[in-house]
Amino acid sequence: MEAADLLTDALLERFRERAPRYDAENTFFTEDLADLKAAGYLRLFCAVDDGGSGAGMRQAAAAQRRLAAAAPATALGINMHLVWTAIAVLLRDRGDDSLGFILSEAAAGEVFAFGLSEPGNDAVLFDSTTAAEPGPDGSLTFTGTKIFTSLSPAWTRLGVFGKDSGAGVDGEGQLVHAFVPRGTPGVSIIEDWNPLGMRASQSNTTRLEGVRVPSGAIFRRLPVGPNADPFVFAVFAAFETLISAVYAGMADRALELSVEAARRRTSRVRGVSAAQDPVMRHRIAAGAMRVDALDAQLRAVTADLDAGTDHGPFWFAKLVGLKTAAVDTARGLTETGLQVSGGSGYAASSEIARLYRDALAGQFHPSNEDSAHNTVATAWLGPLES
Incomplete structure (x- = not known):
C-alpha cells in the first residue's frame, strides 16, 4: 500500500471541514491528530513488521502533499514528527543506525517534535544560544529558549540541542543533541502562538530552565560550525x-x-x-x-x-x-x-x-x-x- 493511501478521500474531507475552525479559533488539530494516529500515519517511516508503512521519501512526500492540500497547518504540524522518523531512515539507509530507536518509539506511539529553532540564531544547526552545562555523571543541563515548537500540545519526545562551551577542540565548544520526554522538570510551554497563518500547528515557544538530560539520552555531539556529519x-x-x-x-x-x-x-x-x-x-x-x-x-x-x-x-x-x-x-x-x-x-x-x-x-x-x-x-x- 502506498503511504498516501492511508489518507482516504473521506478522511481528507474531514480534515478540510475542520481546518477553518482550527484557524478561526487558533486551536490545535486535536481531532485530526487522533484520526492520523488511528490511520497509522505517524508510523509512515516505521517498518511494516512494526505496524508501519515502510515508506521512503518519495512516498512520504506524496502523502504530505495530499494532506496539505486539505489541511495545511495539520500537515505542517505532523511534518515535524515525520521529519524525525525520516532522519532515522536516511541515516539507516546510509549505514548509520544510531537513531533507530526513534522508529521503535514512533511505532510504540511516541510523538516527536523539534526544539531546535532559537530567537536570533541564524546559524541554525551550526551554533546554539542554549547552554548545555555538563554534570559530573555525564549528564547535561539545558537552559535556553526554543521557538516554533510545532506540536506543542501533543509531543511526547522533544529533540533539543545546546552548546557545551567547555568541550570541543581548542575550547570552541561542542553542540549536543538529545531527546527530552514530556513532563521533564524545567520544560515549560509558553502558549504564545497567535500568528497570521498555520495557526493549528500551535508552534509555541518552549523554555528550558535547568533541564537535566542523562548521558544515555544524548545522541549526537558535533563541532560548532558547518560540518560533514x-x-x-x-x-x-x-x-x-x-x-x-x-x-x-x-x-x-x-x-x-x-x-x-x-x-x-x-x-x-x-x-x-x-x-x-x-x-x-x-x-x-x-x-x-x-x-x-x-x-x-x-x-x-x-x-x-x-x-x-x-x-x-x-x-x-x-x-x-x-x-x-x-x-x-x-x-x-x-x-x-x-x-x-x-x-x-x-x-x-x-x-x-x-x-x-x-x-x-x-x-x-x-x-x-x-x-x-x-x-x-x-x-x-x-x-x-x-
Missing part, C-alpha cells in the same frame, strides 16, 4: 524535502480553487464565465506550469534520496532550491487564487485567503531565500574569498 545532511534532507511537500500540496489546492472560481464567476458585461477571459486563462496557465515544474523537482529529489544518489557538494543546493521553489510556488498560486476569486476570496473565512496566509509562513522555515541563494552560489562558485 551524516546527521546534519539527514536533518536538512528530511526537513527541506517534507516541508517542500507541504507547500506543494498548498499550491495544488490553490490551483484547484482558481479553476473552480474561474468557472463559477460570470462577467455581467460579456455574459461569459471568467474561464473564457484571456487574462484569467493566462494566470491559471502560468500557475499550472509552475506546479508541474515543482512536481518534477520534488519527484527528482525524493527519488535520489531514496536511491542514495551522491550529489556531493551539490546536495544542499538541490535541497534549498527545492524548498525555495515550493514556497514561491505556493505563494504565487495562492495569490493567483485570490485574483481569480474576486472579492469573495478576500473574505478572511474563504479557503483561498486562509491558504494565502498559510503560504506566507514558508519564508520563516530554514533555509530562507537569502540563505538558499548563498548555499547555491557556494556550490557553483565556491566560498566567498576572505
Whole structure:
C-alpha cells in the first residue's frame, strides 16, 4: 500500500471541514491528530513488521502533499514528527543506525517534535544560544529558549540541542543533541502562538530552565560550525524535502480553487464565465506550469534520496532550491487564487485567503531565500574569498 493511501478521500474531507475552525479559533488539530494516529500515519517511516508503512521519501512526500492540500497547518504540524522518523531512515539507509530507536518509539506511539529553532540564531544547526552545562555523571543541563515548537500540545519526545562551551577542540565548544520526554522538570510551554497563518500547528515557544538530560539520552555531539556529519545532511534532507511537500500540496489546492472560481464567476458585461477571459486563462496557465515544474523537482529529489544518489557538494543546493521553489510556488498560486476569486476570496473565512496566509509562513522555515541563494552560489562558485 502506498503511504498516501492511508489518507482516504473521506478522511481528507474531514480534515478540510475542520481546518477553518482550527484557524478561526487558533486551536490545535486535536481531532485530526487522533484520526492520523488511528490511520497509522505517524508510523509512515516505521517498518511494516512494526505496524508501519515502510515508506521512503518519495512516498512520504506524496502523502504530505495530499494532506496539505486539505489541511495545511495539520500537515505542517505532523511534518515535524515525520521529519524525525525520516532522519532515522536516511541515516539507516546510509549505514548509520544510531537513531533507530526513534522508529521503535514512533511505532510504540511516541510523538516527536523539534526544539531546535532559537530567537536570533541564524546559524541554525551550526551554533546554539542554549547552554548545555555538563554534570559530573555525564549528564547535561539545558537552559535556553526554543521557538516554533510545532506540536506543542501533543509531543511526547522533544529533540533539543545546546552548546557545551567547555568541550570541543581548542575550547570552541561542542553542540549536543538529545531527546527530552514530556513532563521533564524545567520544560515549560509558553502558549504564545497567535500568528497570521498555520495557526493549528500551535508552534509555541518552549523554555528550558535547568533541564537535566542523562548521558544515555544524548545522541549526537558535533563541532560548532558547518560540518560533514551524516546527521546534519539527514536533518536538512528530511526537513527541506517534507516541508517542500507541504507547500506543494498548498499550491495544488490553490490551483484547484482558481479553476473552480474561474468557472463559477460570470462577467455581467460579456455574459461569459471568467474561464473564457484571456487574462484569467493566462494566470491559471502560468500557475499550472509552475506546479508541474515543482512536481518534477520534488519527484527528482525524493527519488535520489531514496536511491542514495551522491550529489556531493551539490546536495544542499538541490535541497534549498527545492524548498525555495515550493514556497514561491505556493505563494504565487495562492495569490493567483485570490485574483481569480474576486472579492469573495478576500473574505478572511474563504479557503483561498486562509491558504494565502498559510503560504506566507514558508519564508520563516530554514533555509530562507537569502540563505538558499548563498548555499547555491557556494556550490557553483565556491566560498566567498576572505
